Amino acid sequence: MARVELNNVSQVFVDPRTGRNTIALENVAFAINNEETVALLGPSGCGKSTILNIIAGFLSPTTGEVKIDGLTISKPGPDRGVVFQEHFLFHWLTVEENVAFALKLRGNPRASYLPQAHDFIRRVGLKGFEHHYPDELSGGMRQRVSIARVLINNPAILLMDEPFAALDAQTRLMLQEWLLRLWDEQRMSMLFITHDIDEAILLADRIFVMGVRPGRIISEIKVMIERPRGRHALTSVEFMSTKAKCLDLIAEQSAKVFEQV
Amino acid sequence: MVRRQGLVYLLSILVLVLVWWSFTAIIPPLFLPSPVLTTATGLHMIADGELPQTVWVSMSRILTGWLLGGICGASLGIVLGRIQLARAILLPVIEYLRFVPPVTLVSLFVIWFGVGETSKIVLIFWTVIFIVLVNTTAGAASVREGTIRAARCLGATHMQVITRVVIPETVPYVITGFQIALGNAFMAIVAAEMLAAQSGIGYMIWNAQVYAQVDRMFVGFVTLSLMGFVTDRIVYNLSRRLLGHYRIV
Numbered sequence: 003m004a005r006v007e008l009n010n011v012s013q014v015f016v017d018p019r020t021g022r023n024t025i026a027l028e029n030v031a032f033a034i035n036n037e038e039t040v041a042l043l044g045p046s047g048c049g050k051s052t053i054l055n056i057i058a059g060f061l062s063p064t065t066g067e068v069k070i071d072g073l074t075i076s077k078p079g080p081d082r083g084v085v086f087q088e089h090f091l092f093h094w095l096t097v098e099e100n101v102a103f104a105l106k107l108r109g110n111p112r113a114s115y116l117p118q119a120h121d122f123i124r125r126v127g128l129k130g131f132e133h134h135y136p137d138e139l140s141g142g143m144r145q146r147v148s149i150a151r152v153l154i155n156n157p158a159i160l161l162m163d164e165p166f167a168a169l170d171a172q173t174r175l176m177l178q179e180w181l182l183r184l185w186d187e188q189r190m191s192m193l194f195i196t197h198d199i200d201e202a203i204l205l206a207d208r209i210f211v212m213g214v215r216p217g218r219i220i221s222e223i224k225v226m227i228e229r230p231r232g233r234h235a236l237t238s239v240e241f242m243s244t245k246a247k248c249l250d251l252i253a254e255q256s257a258k259v260f261e262q263v
Numbered sequence: 264m265v266r267r268q269g270l271v272y273l274l275s276i277l278v279l280v281l282v283w284w285s286f287t288a289i290i291p292p293l294f295l296p297s298p299v300l301t302t303a304t305g306l307h308m309i310a311d312g313e314l315p316q317t318v319w320v321s322m323s324r325i326l327t328g329w330l331l332g333g334i335c336g337a338s339l340g341i342v343l344g345r346i347q348l349a350r351a352i353l354l355p356v357i358e359y360l361r362f363v364p365p366v367t368l369v370s371l372f373v374i375w376f377g378v379g380e381t382s383k384i385v386l387i388f389w390t391v392i393f394i395v396l397v398n399t400t401a402g403a404a405s406v407r408e409g410t411i412r413a414a415r416c417l418g419a420t421h422m423q424v425i426t427r428v429v430i431p432e433t434v435p436y437v438i439t440g441f442q443i444a445l446g447n448a449f450m451a452i453v454a455a456e457m458l459a460a461q462s463g464i465g466y467m468i469w470n471a472q473v474y475a476q477v478d479r480m481f482v483g484f485v486t487l488s489l490m491g492f493v494t495d496r497i498v499y500n501l502s503r504r505l506l507g508h509y510r511i512v
Contacts (some may be wrong), residue, residue: 060412080418080487090413094431094509104417135508148413155417 003072005158005191009051011066013052013217022171025216026052030066032210032219034159039185039192041206043199043248045149045255050195050218054163057193058084060161061128077242080104083152084198087164089144091136091151097123098132108258118154125187142173146180162194166201175233178204182231199248203241204231211251222253296478301485304478318486321452321463322494324380328387329441329448335388336395336444337437339403341398344403345429361393365451373459383455383463395440403429403435414472426464439500449491464490 013027027049034040038153042050050085055061057068067074070081078084086190091100098119099106121130127147136144152160178201185192187192196202202209206225213220225244227235237240280298287297296304308314343350343357365386372389376382406429412430456465464483471479502511 058412058416060415078412078415082416084412084416086409086413090407090409090410092410092414092431094434103414103427107418107423151413152417161416206461224432 004069004070005038007069007072008032008053008057009066009067009069011053011056011063013049013061014064027056027063028218030219030224031216032099034151034191034193036191037189038208041194041196041197041202041209042212043202043209043252044212044217045197045214045252045259046241048212048214050212051117051163052217054084054161054193054195057159058082058161060149066207078147079185080155082161083155083157083159084161084163085145085148085152085165089136089141089148091144091148093136096133096135097128097139097147100136100147101154103151104155105149110144113188122150122154123147125153126184130158131206145177149181149184153190157219158191160190160192162192164195164197167196167198174201179232181205182229186230199245200236200254203227203244203248204235209244209248211255212257220255223247223251266469277284292478293475296481300478301481305482305485308479308482314482314486317462317464319469321456321465322490324383324463325387325445325448325452325494328384328452329391329445332388332391333395333437333441333444336440337399337433339392340396340399340437340440341403341425341429341433343400344406344433345425350400352468357393357396361397363502365390365447366454369455369458372455378459378461383452383460386451386455388446390447391444393439394444394447396512398436398440398443399433402433431509434506435511438506438511441502442495442498445495446491449487453487 005060010032011027011030012025013224015024015026016022017024030053038183042053044050052061056063057075059082060074062076069075075082084233092103096104098116101122102115105118120129120132123129126149126202128143128146128150129235131139131143136147139147149160149165166177169177182205192205193201194205203225210219211221211223212218223244227238227240227244269314283295284298286294291298305314328498339353343353368389371384372382376385410428410432411424414424418428452463453465454467456463457469460466464487468480468483471477471483
């Protein structure tokens with residue numbers, strides 16, 4: 003069974019002042035399998051974040067439904083861990099307390115959540131930083147803390163909303179490789195939102211290329227690069243041919259938008 | 264650095280005292296007592312127990328009203344900051360009431376609550392609650408949606424979002440509100456004690472004026488500013504020590 007399933011999801015936003023409707027998403031349907039990484043690739047304004055917000059439960063779709071492990075969702079929950087472009091860590095809590103946040107919510111005693119939190123801090127490579135505050139960490143470290151913070155819930159799906167977009171190029175590549183290694187250990191299912199073609203190809207098993215006005219999925223591309231992957235995948239033949247396909251599809255879309263303007 | 268700051272502090276107070284002193288060369292002590300005379304009177308009043316007693320009376324009024332008003336203001340502010348409906352209903356009332364100056368209410372509160380402690384504490388409460396409330400509301404309303412979403416997707420209920428995200432994020436605003444309100448509480452209490460009290464620092468100054476004891480009035484001024492300064496420093500240092508990680512400014 004698929005971990006995430008979207009059926010006929012549409013989203014219409016109504017401008018409260020003019021009363022005009024904007025179709026943000028039209029009939030989006032796809033499934034994400036266990037241990038699979040799916041990338042949603044598209045320009046800003048194509049509705050990719052809207053899809054993520056609907057799956058996360060932050061937004062109710064106008065039509066259609068989202069199922070997690072077969073059950074329809076209606077609100078946010080710990081089965082779907084969201085990592086945002088901004089880290090949104092709790093700045094008054096230490097790394098340890100941030101990572102343990104979800105366990106503390108459930109009233110777990112300190113003796114039980116601390117070892118678990120330390121285990122996840124180690125897994126994201128931040129051993130020794132348990133008692134640091136988010137303000138004392140680099141951008142890349144903060145994103146790793148926010149990933150550990152949701153991983154501790156063992157979510158059915160990890161929803162990544164351009165988590166590396168705000169980082170510099172070197173740090174971004176380092177974190178992409180780190181995320182691939184983390185996947186080798188954890189085998190989490192992921193939906194990764196990005197406008198960066200290279201990032202989509204490097205991380206994903208399948209890429210959904212999105213079109214605009216209205217936002218919809220126009221094409222699915224399978225990435226055949228073998229795992230474990232690393233930076234060398236970026237220069238492989240398979241990578242290049244996949245990138246060529248993506249570029250063509252995106253160029254087509256851009257041309258369409260260009261004509262409309 | 265801290266040492267140098269302390270030195271500058273001391274120096275600026277010294278300059279103030281010197282300016283005061285130089286004026287006493289021209290103005291007779293009946294109108295402007297010298298720092299020496301003021302200190303002597305003050306020491307005398309400390310020795311006979313009058314001043315400590317007076318300070319204690321005023322301080323306990325201020326602190327009781329300030330804490331009660333601040334806690335109520337902060338709690339209400341969290342509700343107003345997060346619940347649109349509460350804001351729509353209560354904000355117009357609050358915006359109207361908060362412009363009624365506390366001093367104008369002294370006589371009314373005496374009629375309502377008597378000449379005892381209650382009327383003074385209610386007055387301080389009135390002074391403090393709106394300041395802390397307005398600050399807290401602004402803080403609670405400015406918590407970013409992303410932080411709340413992060414907590415929600417970790418499994419937090421709406422109530423847990425309030426207790427574990429909104430309140431910690433609002434701490435700096437609450438503290439600022441408490442600090443500003445403290446100054447206003449001092450103003451309000453003196454006014455109240457001048458108009459309707461038989462004790463306290465305001466009464467002491469008022470009484471000294473009636474008997475033309477300007478030196479006693481000056482002891483009152485100096486004591487008041489010292490009380491304010493010391494209390495503010497205690498609040499400042501305590502809040503930073505206990506709540507330092509909440510980004511207090």
